[in-house]
Amino acid sequence: MSDKWICLIVFLILSISSVSGFAQPTSTTAIKCGRLINPVDGSVTSNAVIIVRGDLVVQVGANLAIPPGAKIIDLSGYTVLPGLIDCHTHTLLQPEDERGAPPVITKSQAFRTVQGVAAARRNLEAGFTTMRDLDSEGAGFADVAVRDGINRGIIPGPRLLVSTYALTITGGHMNNAGLNPDIPIPEPATLTDSRDAMIAEIRREVKYGADWIKLYATGTLRHVDPVTLEPLSQVSLDDVKAVVAEAARWHRDVAAHAYGGDGAKNAIRGGVRSIEHGMLMDDEALKLMVEHGTFWCPTLCVYLPESSEDDTDMRRRIVAHHKEVFQKAMRMGVKICFGTDVGAFEHGTSAREFIKMVEYGMKPIDAIRSATVRAAELLRMEKQLGSIESGKLADIIAVDGNPIDDIKALTRVTFVMKEGKVFKSPTKD
Ligand SMILES: [Zn+2]
Numbered sequence: 068m069s070d071k072w073i074c075l076i077v078f079l080i081l082s083i084s085s086v087s088g089f090a091q092p093t094s095t096t097a098i099k100c101g102r103l104i105n106p107v108d109g110s111v112t113s114n115a116v117i118i119v120r121g122d123l124v125v126q127v128g129a130n131l132a133i134p135p136g137a138k139i140i141d142l143s144g145y146t147v148l149p150g151l152i153d154c155h156t157h158t159l160l161q162p163e164d165e166r167g168a169p170p171v172i173t174k175s176q177a178f179r180t181v182q183g184v185a186a187a188r189r190n191l192e193a194g195f196t197t198m199r200d201l202d203s204e205g206a207g208f209a210d211v212a213v214r215d216g217i218n219r220g221i222i223p224g225p226r227l228l229v230s231t232y233a234l235t236i237t238g239g240h241m242n243n244a245g246l247n248p249d250i251p252i253p254e255p256a257t258l259t260d261s262r263d264a265m266i267a268e269i270r271r272e273v274k275y276g277a278d279w280i281k282l283y284a285t286g287t288l289r290h291v292d293p294v295t296l297e298p299l300s301q302v303s304l305d306d307v308k309a310v311v312a313e314a315a316r317w318h319r320d321v322a323a324h325a326y327g328g329d330g331a332k333n334a335i336r337g338g339v340r341s342i343e344h345g346m347l348m349d350d351e352a353l354k355l356m357v358e359h360g361t362f363w364c365p366t367l368c369v370y371l372p373e374s375s376e377d378d379t380d381m382r383r384r385i386v387a388h389h390k391e392v393f394q395k396a397m398r399m400g401v402k403i404c405f406g407t408d409v410g411a412f413e414h415g416t417s418a419r420e421f422i423k424m425v426e427y428g429m430k431p432i433d434a435i436r437s438a439t440v441r442a443a444e445l446l447r448m449e450k451q452l453g454s455i456e457s458g459k460l461a462d463i464i465a466v467d468g469n470p471i472d473d474i475k476a477l478t479r480v481t482f483v484m485k486e487g488k489v490f491k492s493p494t495k496d
Contacts, residue, residue: 093121095137096487100147102469103127106439107454109432111471117147119461122486127455141494142465142482148435149455150196150462150485151477152442153417155322155343155364155406158190158198158213158227159183159206165411169243171205171253179206183213187224189415192491194480196462197226197442197452201322201343202233202281204241204410205255211276223490226462228446230322231272232257233281234265234310239301240287240324256283262309269310273317280314282307282339284323285330293381296347296388300330307337320447322364327352335361341445343406346370346389353392356401362445364406365393367423373412393427403429404445405438418477425474432471461487 096119103115116131117124133139159179164170170179183206190198203210210229217224233256235241241256259265269280284307286299302310307323314321320340325331327347334342335355341362345352356363370386372378396403405424407417424434443453451460463484468476483491 094487095120095125095134096140097131097133097137098140098147098463098484099143100145100465101143102146103455104146104148104432104435104471105454106149106432106436107456109436111469114143115147117455117461117463119463119484119487122461122488124455124459124461124463125457127457140482140489140492145465145467145481145493146469146476147455147463147465147482148470149439149453150464150483151194151418151438152197152199152405152446152452153190153195153225153407153409153438154199154341154362154404154442154445155366155408156190156195156198156200156417157202157204157408157410158186158200158224158414159203159209160410161186161414162410162412164204169205169255171243171255172246176206176209180209180212183209184216184222184224186410186414187213187217187222187227190409190417191223191225191485192480192483193415193417194464194466194477194483195225195417196464196483196485197446197448198228199279199322199406199446200227200229201279201324202230202241202256205253207232208275214276214278226485228278229276230279230281231275231277232268233283233324234259234268235283236260236301239299240283240285240290244289262306265306265310266313269313269317269319273319277319280310280319280321282310282321282323282334284325284334284339285328286326288382288385291326291347291381291385296381296384298326298328298330298347300328300333302330302333302337304333304337307333307339311338335359341404344370346385346392348392350395353396353399353401356396357399360402362402362404362441363396364404365389365396365424366406366408366420367393367427368420369408369411371423390427393424393429397429397433402441402445403433403437404442405434416478418480421470421474421477431474434474435470435477461485465493 290299323334465482
């Protein structure tokens, strides 16, 4: 039979099957795990098998029979766990942007997007299959473009939940500081100096693709009182209530950058879903978080001094406070989520935060929970993400070593699957 006839027959078969509604058979994969960590109950199972069909996990268990015809992925030399979730990232920010001139002056948004595409890949290959990207740091709606490119399979990257611009105030955080006011320069966030402006900005962000709303409830380090360590409060309780209510209209949640003080308390009382950083919070703020069920992303590492210039007395006091608040929050039962601020440091290295969390006294399994089940709850995606269970998305990673004994194993990611598709593998296939 000629090639032409074969092509015609194949075409006819495909046409008939699509007309009559026969779906293409979904591929089945069996993953053999050396160890499998279940963050839900903290169990570690030897020789578990995960059966993946299409983009979903369909079965998990010890020594399961492998369905005939299934593709086998052998991870018997590794520890397998759910894809990790970093709840505080900046895909469009690069470490060099934190030094020198602000990127809104030196880089085009197109160039920042190119860098963001590379960053997304590095973060995925480091085991982060989901990231809540908490503002594009002046790169406009480029985070929406990167998210959509990933979702459409054009580029590899984590599942991104993006917040586009952020809401701040004139003179507060995310303003260009120390520049000539006579030259019009875009600000890294949107200056919303009234409640009406905040509401209008939320509508604009949602219109152009924001999944989350990011609010700067306090200032940054340069605004902290060097004697009392009091942060600059940028919002009133009524401001926060207005922001949360408007976000809720669009079924969006609010993440508040808040170091502590009144800004953090107003954010918690006003109903934000998560507090970011929070290193200067007092006991009252922690109690309020427990009462309101507010999540906390501590982002411990990003505040550690990285140069002798940073290593000031004030910075050392802030870092010591951060550690103390983290330990108190664990004791009081605050819902701690894994968040890093990656972008302010090298993309693909978020796992360093796990090491610091454990160094500060968190159990390794709880550190893993903070980046899986608990993070999925923060994102309201607990039905799809956070654990390897039948019916959930097949976001699965493997690491070299056992992170329960040695948390550093989470820096050695050898295998990454997102929605059933393999992006990194220790074997050639
Ligand atoms: Zn941040």
